[in-house]
Amino acid sequence: MTIPSLPTYTMPLPSAFPANKVDWEFDPSKAVFLIHDMQEYFVSFYDKESPLIQTLLTNLVAVKRYCRQVGIPVVYTSQPREQNMADRALLNDMWGPGLNKAPELQPIIAELAPLEGDTVLDKWRYSAFQRSPLEHMMGELGRDQLLIGGIYGHIGCLMTAVDAFMRDIKPFMIGDAIADFSLPEHEMALQYVATRAGVVLSTEQLIGKNSQPAISRDALLAQIAKLVDEPVEEFDADENLIDYGLDSVQIMSLLTEWRKVGITLNFVQIAEVPTFNQWWAMIEAQQEGAK
Known part of the structure; x- marks a missing residue:
């Protein structure tokens, strides 16, 4: 029933x-x-x-x-x-x-x-x-x-x-x-x-071709640089973000934001490669795959 x-x-x-x-x-x-x-x-x-x-x-x-x-x-x-x-x-x-x-x-x-x-x-x-x-x-x-x-x-x-x-x-x-x-x-x-x-x-x-990426590289870079209190122009995209001071609460908040726009990464995946460029590569791959 x-x-x-x-x-x-x-x-x-x-x-x-x-x-x-x-x-x-x-x-x-x-x-x-x-x-x-x-x-x-x-x-x-x-x-x-x-x-x-x-x-x-x-x-x-x-x-x-x-x-x-x-x-x-x-x-x-x-x-x-x-x-x-x-x-x-x-x-x-x-x-x-x-x-x-x-x-x-x-x-x-x-x-x-x-x-x-x-x-x-x-x-x-x-x-x-x-x-x-x-x-x-x-x-x-x-x-x-x-x-x-x-x-x-x-x-x-x-x-x-x-x-x-x-x-x-x-x-x-x-x-x-x-x-x-x-x-x-x-x-x-x-x-x-x-x-x-x-x-x-x-x-x-x-x-079709009308949808724009939910997350842009520049916007995400600016967001993370702000979280770690680093000027964008001085931010090293290949530096370990944990060493920069990004904490687990901030990471979980980012994951929640991303999931709402279809990016289904998890904490383990991004903790294994904690640099901006590596994160962006995974995000970009998912956004391309959704087209």
Whole structure:
């Protein structure tokens, strides 16, 4: 009656996406990006370290970064921590008490944590439009295209896409920025959207060459030089940063900042090569790999 432990599978490649029936052109000035149900609770049913979830997170972070660069509003769905059983109604029969059993897992996962200016909507049913101001908000903003990424593909993501279509809002499902119960269900969601309700596109098709690196070398150099109280022009990029005085708290803070923009380095990796140039080489490689 609850969500099962979910197996990993290989994220579908854009070459395997179904052909779209319509040729709608994506317009950033008309779009809103919906990050669907990426709460600790729902992600916890996967092995978070699996290639599937790491690809999902990398692509969602890249899309969010792109959206902030081009001015696309970012909206989240998030089930409330405490839900009255009568309010859940038929969801009780299908999925049990849900988050009521694990309220500590209610937050959006750290890699995608909402930032200032983002909107978080309470989620009550499969579709993000049900009992929410999403349609009204989009109307107020003059936007009629909805980018969709998150989990689970054949449930909330698909139902939201279909609901958007029925409200004359064009849904664009990012086929490699959703995850599902299984590959067949993932493929079914893409097939239905592409042939019945919207457009399926990839992270690369969406972002293309328009996305700028989340972290620039000059900005990071200035930030670290400031942390160690050293003038940028005198800072030695090949010097040991620990010897410079950078402490573990500052390093963990940097790692947290980087993870929010898709740089998934850990403390051990950067402690083994504690110079700015070596850190930058690893960051640059990840940013190039995300293009």
